[in-house]
Structure formats: C-alpha cells, structure tokens
Amino acid sequence: MEKKRILAVGLGLIGGSLAMALQGFEDYEVVGAVRSQATYDKAEAMGAADRLTFDPASELPGADVVILCQDPAGIIAFLQEHRDRFKPGCLIWDVCGVKTAVMEAARCLPDGADFIGCHPMAGKEVSGIDNAEAGLFRNTHFIVTPGPNATREHLDLLRRMADWCQFGDVIETTPERHDQMIAYTSQMMHVIAVSVCDNEELFSCVGFEGGSFRDCTRVAALDPAMWTQLFTLNAPALSQVVGALEERIHQYRVAIENNDREGLNAMLAHASDRKKQINLERARGDDVHPKF
Amino acid sequence: MEKKRILAVGLGLIGGSLAMALQGFEDYEVVGAVRSQATYDKAEAMGAADRLTFDPASELPGADVVILCQDPAGIIAFLQEHRDRFKPGCLIWDVCGVKTAVMEAARCLPDGADFIGCHPMAGKEVSGIDNAEAGLFRNTHFIVTPGPNATREHLDLLRRMADWCQFGDVIETTPERHDQMIAYTSQMMHVIAVSVCDNEELFSCVGFEGGSFRDCTRVAALDPAMWTQLFTLNAPALSQVVGALEERIHQYRVAIENNDREGLNAMLAHASDRKKQINLERARGDDVHPKF
Numbered sequence: 365m366e367k368k369r370i371l372a373v374g375l376g377l378i379g380g381s382l383a384m385a386l387q388g389f390e391d392y393e394v395v396g397a398v399r400s401q402a403t404y405d406k407a408e409a410m411g412a413a414d415r416l417t418f419d420p421a422s423e424l425p426g427a428d429v430v431i432l433c434q435d436p437a438g439i440i441a442f443l444q445e446h447r448d449r450f451k452p453g454c455l456i457w458d459v460c461g462v463k464t465a466v467m468e469a470a471r472c473l474p475d476g477a478d479f480i481g482c483h484p485m486a487g488k489e490v491s492g493i494d495n496a497e498a499g500l501f502r503n504t505h506f507i508v509t510p511g512p513n514a515t516r517e518h519l520d521l522l523r524r525m526a527d528w529c530q531f532g533d534v535i536e537t538t539p540e541r542h543d544q545m546i547a548y549t550s551q552m553m554h555v556i557a558v559s560v561c562d563n564e565e566l567f568s569c570v571g572f573e574g575g576s577f578r579d580c581t582r583v584a585a586l587d588p589a590m591w592t593q594l595f596t597l598n599a600p601a602l603s604q605v606v607g608a609l610e611e612r613i614h615q616y617r618v619a620i621e622n623n624d625r626e627g628l629n630a631m632l633a634h635a636s637d638r639k640k641q642i643n644l645e646r647a648r649g650d651d652v653h654p655k656f
Numbered sequence: 657m658e659k660k661r662i663l664a665v666g667l668g669l670i671g672g673s674l675a676m677a678l679q680g681f682e683d684y685e686v687v688g689a690v691r692s693q694a695t696y697d698k699a700e701a702m703g704a705a706d707r708l709t710f711d712p713a714s715e716l717p718g719a720d721v722v723i724l725c726q727d728p729a730g731i732i733a734f735l736q737e738h739r740d741r742f743k744p745g746c747l748i749w750d751v752c753g754v755k756t757a758v759m760e761a762a763r764c765l766p767d768g769a770d771f772i773g774c775h776p777m778a779g780k781e782v783s784g785i786d787n788a789e790a791g792l793f794r795n796t797h798f799i800v801t802p803g804p805n806a807t808r809e810h811l812d813l814l815r816r817m818a819d820w821c822q823f824g825d826v827i828e829t830t831p832e833r834h835d836q837m838i839a840y841t842s843q844m845m846h847v848i849a850v851s852v853c854d855n856e857e858l859f860s861c862v863g864f865e866g867g868s869f870r871d872c873t874r875v876a877a878l879d880p881a882m883w884t885q886l887f888t889l890n891a892p893a894l895s896q897v898v899g900a901l902e903e904r905i906h907q908y909r910v911a912i913e914n915n916d917r918e919g920l921n922a923m924l925a926h927a928s929d930r931k932k933q934i935n936l937e938r939a940r941g942d943d944v945h946p947k948f
Contacts, residue, residue: 485864485865485866486866487866487867504866505863505864505865505866507863507864533863535863542864544857545857545860545861545864546864548855548857548861548864549861549865549868549869550864550866552852553868553869553872555905555908555909556848556852556872556905557868557872558908558927558928558931559901559904559905559908559927560844560845560848560901561928561931561934562904562923562926562927562930563840563900563901565836566930566934567930567933567934568837569837569840570934571797571799571825572777572797572799572827572837572840572841572842573777573797573842574778574779574796574797574841574842575779575874575875576841576842576845576846576849576874576875577841577842577845579845579871579874580845580848580849580871582868582871583868584930584931585932585935586924586928587928588921588924588928589921591924592920592921592924595908595920596912596915596917596920599913599915602912603909603912603913605855605857606905606908606909606912609851609852609855609905610902610905610906610909612851612854613848613851613898613901613902613905616850616851616887617847617895617898617899617902620887620888620891620894620898621891621895623888623891625884625888628887628888629880629881629884631850631854632850632878632880632884633880634854635850635853635854635876636850636853636876636877636879636880638853638854638859639850639853639876639877640877641859642853642858642859643877
C-alpha cells in the first residue's frame, strides 16, 4: 500500500523543524519542497525529510496534508497560484504568525480543500534550516484557527500531528482573537526589542548588561522582511496595543521625573501583583482557553 | 591566629548568596547580620554564613570587610548611623543598583574607611534568602566604582573575592557612567516589563505567549519599594533613556499605521543588524571596558 503524503512547503527554521519532527508520523511520508540548492543540500545532509523536491506543484495532487511554511506573502501567493492543484479532501495548514489575512487568502481554495490556520508558537532568534531541529516544538503552544468547513477528521489529525511533534497544548480560537493576542504577546515584544536596540548606548553597554537586557533584546535579531509583513498584516491590533504601551511607559516616566514615589510604588505594586498572579495561574496549569 | 572577618549586612537574595559564595574565602570568617528571626532561622538552616548576628554594630569594630546588602535607603541609613564604628583601614562595599547616590552618602565616612561601590549584576525574579544560592554570580558582571581614595590593596582584595564568587568579569567605571548604563540595560527593562503587564489582556493571553513574552515580562514580579528607590535615585538618566524609547516605539507605531513597509523594513533592518553585531562582539569576547 502506498504511503500517505505530507508535503511541507518551505524548509526554513519552522518548516525544516516540522519536517524533521513529523518523520515517522503514522503511515505518512514527509516530502520537503525547497527553492534553493543550498537549502536542498543542507536538508539532505540533515535528513530533514523523507524526500526532497524543487517542484511542489507536481507533489500537490498526491499530498494528503500540505503544510505551508513560507512567510505570509509566500503562503498567500502559493494558495493563489496552486489553488486548483490540491488533492480533493486534503488538509492544508500553515505556520505563519498572522491568521486573519491568511484565512482570507484561503477563501480562494475550492470547496474540497480544508484549510486550517495554524501557528506553532516556537522559534529561535536565528532562522533557516541550519537552525532547524525536531525538538523545537516541545512544550510550546500550537494555536489553531479552523475555517467554517474544518472537518472533525482533520482537526483530529492535526491534534495527532501536534502530539507527535510534542507540542505542549493545542489551542483553538478565531483568527481575529489570535491576531489580537499575538499583537500583544509576540509582535509587541519584537517592537520593544528593536526599539531598545536602536538606542545609541547599545554598543557601549557591553559589560553592564544582565539577564533582563539579554532576554528583552533576544528577538531583535529578526528577519526584517518577514516582520514587516507580520506587522503590516496585523496593523490595527498591533497599533492598538503599542499605543497602550507608549501611554503606560509615559506614565512611568512622568512619575519618575516628578519624584512621585507614592504613585510609582502603587504602579509597580499593581504590575508586580499581576505578574505574580499570572505566574501562579500558569503554575496551577489552569486551562483558560477551550482546547479541542 | 584570629580569622579576619567579612560582615555581610542583610541576607536577602544578594546578601545571602554572597555570604554563601564567600565562605571559605582565604582566611576570612563570614558573619551575616539579619534583622528578622525568620531570616535568621532560614540562614542558619541553609548554613548561609559561618556565624549570624542581630547586632551588626558590635561586629563592625572587628570587621575587615563590610558588605552592605540592604536596599539603597537601608545602605544610606546604615552608613550614616554607623559611620564611626567601622574599623580603621577596613574595606566597605555595597551591592545596590545605583551608585552615584550611594557614593555620595559614603562621603560621611571617616578618612580611614575605604568605600568602594559595587554592583553584582546578578539577580532572580524572586527575592529573599529562600532563593539565595552560592552559584548566583557565576559568569555575571561585577561592576566596581571606586572612590578617589580606593587603595590598590582593596581593589585587589575585591578582585579576589569576585573570582572566588565566580563572577565572569570585573568592570571598573565611574558612578555616573554606571548609573547611565544601568538606566538603559536594567532599569528600563523593568519599566518595560511592568508596562507590558499593565495591559488588560495579561490574564487572557495565557496560551498565546511564547518565549519572547516570558522573557520580556520575567522581571515584572519585582519588589515595588526597592524599585521605587532605584528609579527615583537615578531619575535623570532613567528619564532620558525611557524618553528615547517612547519616541522610537512611537516611530514604529506610525510606520505600522501608515503601512509604510519601506520605512518599517529599513528600521527593522537597522535594529536587527545592530543586535547581530553586538552578539558577534560578545561571542568574540572583546573587552570594551577597562578592567582592573
């Protein structure tokens, strides 16, 4: 009996890691589609997939699961270019950090193709297949935004793949809610990191940095083209949370400049209490979101 | 022959860890001064010092090294209260995160007392002796701001203590430079962390947080009273860098709202390049600061 086929399109950090992590999953063959010879050679040397190809179009008609691992623009372009090549009844999912824009683009697909937006909340401050590893997803969140036609079979299949990749949990939500949350928890952290690194003292501060500085700026070494896409595709939500951050930081500055110790102490106590509470909640392992 | 004496005043996270780390250092006995019975009992159970006392005043005349490990206000008050009890020729150093204010307070000491401002750049997001450990300082920076009368003997002694505690390096600078750098690398990180935690989405974002969010907000669970002191004692430098941060974050928000992809890409590329450069510099182990 012929094996079923998972086609991972794009073997960067996330795609390469997924292809590696998914090897051996049930009775699936993992095929990795790459564009450059350099990535092909590295993926081959690493054994990143069961099979590699430069031609995803010819693999699509036989692919039961297609995972789109490009940047947002690449995913949207791929859906439009190949919309009629997907195997009827197949599951298509993506990995990118914005979901509303991608779910809208997926509307171009024919009825038989089931597209489920996904966001593996894993990453590193470095990119590319050189940094891919099968264990990248261990204990991270796998966020899923099913379209209206998502089948139970595909949601179950996705959960089994997530388990195989050792994700910590699978969280189902709407694309809009995902984008709002991610603007706060991820995109804003990147805005902060790059803003801190733009300070003229960056190079002279070596020797004075502790864990908080290393941690906060870690993600600043980002891919500018990809993050330009992620930021602009989620502009309203991101703009809103960044505006709120500006305002709060400004309030701290005013309190510091006015030597308002009472006000400052109250603000710090408020925030510190909130942080301690969220630590406790996570330590208790509360499920505050529906999972499937 | 009687042992020489190190007196650590205040056995919190830093003081407790230093007392533990310094045990066995040359021919010194480590005495820990505490204020509460609870800390005394914990320190005794942990073997945090060779000997414990509630009465630092009576230990001071026999102490060759005094390490002040209270919060800034506590250090300043201790210097004023006990200025005439220090052993002539002794070395006094402190551990707090602002140096100009403490060095100024130390001017009240008589000529024979050599005060050297210190800042071990180690910490945890939790405080108190419960969290103290001898290995806390491993590979962290030990910043030193000697006063005009610091002796070579005391600077050498301080370096040997730093080596014994496994600090990664010892960096000598002025109190003013220290405070300017720390405003940027440490205090501003705390302003950011608490500002992020003040967002109304904090509790609902659980399940959507990745490494960048955990890293950036880690230090928000701070001690409000101590950080109110640290911020207000360094108000001019902190206000200046926080103002620059506000401005840069605002520029990102404007670019995002205007869908200015070209401008955004240029800003992100600039910051990302800077971050990658500083990573390289640190990987090469360059010494960009004089050390003694």
